[in-house]
Amino acid sequence: MGDTREDLQVFNQDMYKRYSDDFQAAVDDAGDYLSRLEQQPTTTAVHYGRERQLQLDQDVLSVFYSNLALKFGLENNQTEMNNLKMHIPALVMFGYSGYTLVTLDDTASDSGKDELKPVSWPERPYYYKLQNGNLLYFTLDDNARVYDTSSNEFYEGEYTTLAAETNLNPLTSIELFHEIRQSTITSLVEKDLATAINRHLELVKRMGLSIQFTL
Template sequence: MKITDFSIVFAVIFVPLFLLSGFQVRDQQTVQYLEMKYVTALRTAVQDGASVLNTNEKQEWETGYGSSKFFRADKELAVAIFYRSLYANLGIEEDISAQQALDYYIPAIAVVDYDGYYIYADEEFKGKDNETLIKHIWSPKKPYTYSDDSGNLVRFTLDNAVEVYDHHSSNWIQGLQRELKDSTGVPLIAQSELFEQVRRSTIVRTIEDDLANVINRHNEYAAKNGVSYDFTLPSITGEEWNNSINDIGLIAFIQGIPVGKDYINNYALGGGRLVKKPDIYAGSDPVTGIRYFERGNCRSGLIVEETFSSAREATANGYFERSCSP
């Protein structure tokens, strides 16, 4: 066979393979680009939404009023900002049809509030003409509740504040766990280290179980709109959960959008923490041992043990205010 014949055979056999490989590379690059675009848009939207969770109307709802973690989470504003940011970053802020289509691929949004959580997800209901409608609506606030074998109930918060039902006395009490541990017969309240472990695990498990049920139920609603993807709760690491329950925040999911041969399946978590420079210093007087707090511009030699964002928070933790020396 002549060299020219070999060239012809090579061209016939291998050139189509090179072309196909080139198409696959370009397709993979497109898939990676689209995945990154959706993931980045989701994470940005969650951070934007979470950042307004601490936008309050009244002073008593602002951070520092009793606890550095207590907010009245503005969930409606947070979700509105979330969607606005998401649509803008995907380039569909003016495309109502695209927005409605995207909504089918957002099975749930959760707002982690100080003493409970909300889930924003599809629900089925009847319209004015008795037609069946499906749209995202808010769940009622759901508390972080734990019960033991003796019938005691504990409602946790994102910090040490707690509400307890003592089955033996049939009474509800509330306060800080560290202050109640010697005055209640509820075993969990008496053990600070165990309390913290159970508090965190209860909050995570409660939200996680509810999200799993809501996302699973979303399959029914999505199927009615032609979406055949099997929606399930993604695996969220323990570290991510722990970070998400340190303060009020937002959790959102995008799943099932077909990209190449695969599907987008991602989530994002964002915190609404308002970071404030501590300006209250608390500790013990080295002479008397009395627990005081003083403001940052008034230091008198306390052995500083803790810092707080407000005088109210320091007082709630058992400290007395020490006035500046003349």
């Protein structure tokens, strides 16, 4: 019995590493693809509207799912790929000034069969409400924008520039700016992920499936 338990533990560890490595590889490839897409407006001066952005989101998802299918040998098995998707309640794509949440929807295909389709939520900005009621929009570096609600004006620039032009309390130092930026982005994503996971549980129940949680 001891040997059996040890063999099972080794097997589980190997499987965990395999799944972890395969998912990480798919995430890395999709992230690299997204990074190259985000550089295009800077390098080519091309700016995309919302419709084009949605298409780009779908392109990134296709890269991610294609890599997963290749890793698990599911390139030509849509049913098994749907089963794998059910284990991914949500995906978050981090952009420079905001993030996009992706969840699954069960929709009817042209043939009338239910199919799982990834749906992109509207992009969420990294925003924080200042003590004076103004809104601060973070980016992934020290650049930010402040919306002055009283004058209906925007201030944009690095932290030092913004601090000289408008009131940023309680962000009274660059260290606090970094700390609050990180906690703001984390809390916004955690809140949306909680909503997405609850939504995924409802989807699973609707499909007549159940979820088993482990430690």
